[in-house]
Amino acid sequence: MMSPENDLRFTRVFDAPREIVFQCMIEPDHLAQFWGPAGTNAPREHISVDARPGGVFSTVMVNDRDGSRYPTHAVYDEVRPPELLSWTETHSGMKVVTQFVPLGPDRTEVRIHQRYVPEAFMAPEARAGFLTSLDRLAAHLGRVAAPSSRYDTDQGNAG
Amino acid sequence: MPARRSDEGLDAAFAALADPTRRAILSRLARGDATVSELAAPFAMSLPGISKHLKVLERSGLISRGRDAQFRPCHLEVGALDQTLDWISMHRQIWNERFDKLDAHLRDLQSGAKRRRGSER
Numbered sequence: 001m002m003s004p005e006n007d008l009r010f011t012r013v014f015d016a017p018r019e020i021v022f023q024c025m026i027e028p029d030h031l032a033q034f035w036g037p038a039g040t041n042a043p044r045e046h047i048s049v050d051a052r053p054g055g056v057f058s059t060v061m062v063n064d065r066d067g068s069r070y071p072t073h074a075v076y077d078e079v080r081p082p083e084l085l086s087w088t089e090t091h092s093g094m095k096v097v098t099q100f101v102p103l104g105p106d107r108t109e110v111r112i113h114q115r116y117v118p119e120a121f122m123a124p125e126a127r128a129g130f131l132t133s134l135d136r137l138a139a140h141l142g143r144v145a146a147p148s149s150r151y152d153t154d155q156g157n158a159g
Numbered sequence: 160m161p162a163r164r165s166d167e168g169l170d171a172a173f174a175a176l177a178d179p180t181r182r183a184i185l186s187r188l189a190r191g192d193a194t195v196s197e198l199a200a201p202f203a204m205s206l207p208g209i210s211k212h213l214k215v216l217e218r219s220g221l222i223s224r225g226r227d228a229q230f231r232p233c234h235l236e237v238g239a240l241d242q243t244l245d246w247i248s249m250h251r252q253i254w255n256e257r258f259d260k261l262d263a264h265l266r267d268l269q270s271g272a273k274r275r276r277g278s279e280r
Contacts, residue, residue, distance in 0.1 A: 008250050012258040016265040034260035037253045112254055
């Protein structure tokens with residue numbers, strides 16, 4: 001049931017040893033420094049990490065301008081320091097697998113593979129509370145401009 | 160479905176969407192085409208101020224302007240917006256921004272090993 005448009009691969013190379021990059025992805029003090037994308041921040045006090053299979057990974061991203069909050073809640077599937085990390089978001093069904101590939105002693109390639117698992121999780125309700133204000137805009141505009149599109153939802157603000 | 164846009168095009172569209180006034184303009188245009196003065200009405204903003212936002216939106220491809228020299232009504236390019244907001248684009252952008260920050264953080268960490276709290280870029 002997986003369609004390619006719900007399957008994202010993203011790669012970035014960092015000039016740092018693999019162990020350090022891995023630590024950054026599982027330690028709240030580090031995550032607080034980068035987890036919120038541009039225009040948001042991820043306060044340290046709302047990050048919780050229990051990096052083992054079945055452990056919880058949750059964050060709240062806060063919009064810098066208007067204070068909107070985007071909570072995420074995930075459960076780790078696999079934790080294999082320092083090479084692999086994977087979790088599934090319980091509110092969206094999105095699965096994220098992160099691989100840490102050493103390119104040298106101080107160089108690490110991080111490969112993200114992100115996808116939705118069951119089609120059911122693509123329901124508007126699952127999308128609604130999701131991540132950025134862009135989602136809210138999409139939901140809002142979709143409701144107004146394209147009622148038959150996939151953004152058609154009357155629950156645009158669950159987050 | 161329009162052709163896939165370049166990364167630069169997507170960057171421009173995301174930059175355009177980062178501003179709340181511009182998002183409000185898009186929301187208004189989703190209800191129908193409008194002139195600059197109609198768009199300016201709900202905002203405490205001068206016409207030149209609104210025009211600047213419209214130029215950004217137009218460059219990003221999210222809106223187009225009519226040819227009528229006097230009124231040049233603005234039109235929402237729903238296809239471009241839809242593409243900008245699609246799942247892949249959105250999440251690629253999120254990881255990209257997140258990893259820009261991580262890159263800076265890692266540099267800080269490594270220079271901070273020598274100097275406490277170094278924040279050179």
